Amino acid sequence: MEKLNLVVVFIEGLLSFLSPCILPILPIYLSMLSNSSIENLNNGSFTKSSLFRNTLFFTLGISTTFFILGSSLNVLSSFFNTNKDLIMIIGGIIIIFMGLFYMGIIKSNILNQEKRFQTKSKSMNPVTSFILGFTFSFGWTPCIGPILASVMIMSSSADNPSTSYLLIGVYTIGFILPFILVSLFYNKLIKSIDKIKIYMDKIKKIGGIVLIVSGLVMLVNGIGNRVELSKMQNNNNNKTENNQSITNNEEEQADGEKIEAIDFTLYDQYGKEHKLSDYKGKTIFLNFWATWCPPCREEMPHMEELYKEYNKNNDDVVILGVASPNLGNEGDQGHIEKFLKDEGHTFPVVFDEGGSLVYQYGISAFPTTFIIDKEGYITQYIPGAMNKETMKYVIESGK
Structure with missing residues (x-):
């Protein structure tokens, strides 16, 4: 089951990158990181080494945000361990709800509220790139919020802290890997990215399905563990002389x-x-x-x-x-x-x-x-x- 969770969170990371608030405006992010305009970015008039370097620090800022969010949950690890089965059941239901929201089946004004931090910099460097990634990752709530929340719930119900951080790490890799690849091969991938935008609705539906599946896995496991525990308690109540x-x-x-x-x-x-x-x-x-x-x-x-x-x-x-x-x-x-x-x-x-x-x-x-x-x-x-x-x-x- 642990291997399945790792595969699920990696796919969720990839789907987070393909979300509507990231992929369509990816050229804007990259133009900022390359210290050039979108036009210069599209015709290749930018410094590739600078773009790659700044993108690395940009994704490091994103990763820092995710691990901070995960750590805030792990502070409550004793509570999660004590109530693990119940949390898995509730978390599974929440994730299924988020999957339905992500697919557009359920509407929610609260989840659609997006907050972004404004950053101004005349020239992007490793420090400002890190800050950009750190602050912007807090503002992508309407797109990656449901997926990220599901990862955090899975992380909080993990057997131990190492597994918890591994889940967050694998999700983060799935999320930042496309950023790095695009920064390396932007000229070759820009046309493919434009084509992907056409299928954004389908991508959202796939993301919703992944969320629903992961929620169902957690829900079934939680109920199964509760049934097993109930059997054990009944066995203890009716044990032999x-x-x-x-x-x-x-x-x-x-x-x-x-x-x-x-x-x-x-x-x-x-x-x-x-x-x-x-x-x-x-x-x-x-x-x-x-x-x-x-x-x-x-x-x-x-x-x-x-x-x-x-x-x-x-x-x-x-x-x-x-x-x-x-x-x-x-x-x-x-x-x-x-x-x-x-x-x-x-x-x-x-x-x-x-x-x-x-x-x-x-x-x-x-x-x-x-x-x-x-x-x-x-x-x-x-x-x-x-x-x-x-x-x-x-x-x-x-x-």
Whole structure:
């Protein structure tokens, strides 16, 4: 799905360039950047190196605007992660509406209001070109506004900041690449550009269709994730007596009963097999987590430190994480492996594809940790994040 989003935002970038407020007056922009008139631009009486240089800084100013807008959304990343599915559903509906507006099916006076900053310069140079791109990109609201908004919504609902900025970057490349190409080959492309203007209505319809498709993808994904989450919650409400015993472990142990941990055989990020029953004779720190979970990410460095400490001392303690590829908001195994590598986490994490182990253990929130003693029985159940001292305490008390 991530690759599809990258293709979609790149196409949206190209369509933004072809919008009615940019393509028809492209010669005006280029004449300003080349420090010449439109007539001189058309007959080739301008300095190509100057045009190319100024266009580069012009597009850099545009890129700066887009990344500022994206960063303003990423400040709210915790809110977006918490309400990701709902935002995807609402965002999908908004993007579909924008697609219909872009095609002219829906009319809106508000979206048709355009604001531009006036810039005056006797001679364009890299600095003034950058300012021109930076200020003008804020004023293209009636044309690229709907498309850019869809990119920002997709960016805000991304799994992590790197993916968010990648989406904005790919959109920006799609948008500025034609500017650069036209500045390099203007004399050869001017006739083609004039021909493209004739098909502006069709281009707008294609742009609207792209918006609607991307909105539908977000809407379907958001609804699908909500349904998956609802199934998980229903499963937790109707879990087996064995799982109910796990979550009420301390009360059961008070009556003298022991709850045996559910066995499994899964593989970690290194391809190594882990069978829980093979670790009898050792204390197991079993942690269920997800890449999109902020509390999980906060406690994982502590797990890494304890993993190295216990390994260094050859202690009989196993630190083992459990991640569930393709469950709810979680990405695939490759996404999780990349996250572990980027964050420098080396402790073993087994992959519970689709979350079957999550269901068996009755996990209702991430992170959740179980301490399993040397005989294979659960001694501690800890929902929520822990600091290093607490982790060490529950491990030592579970020995």
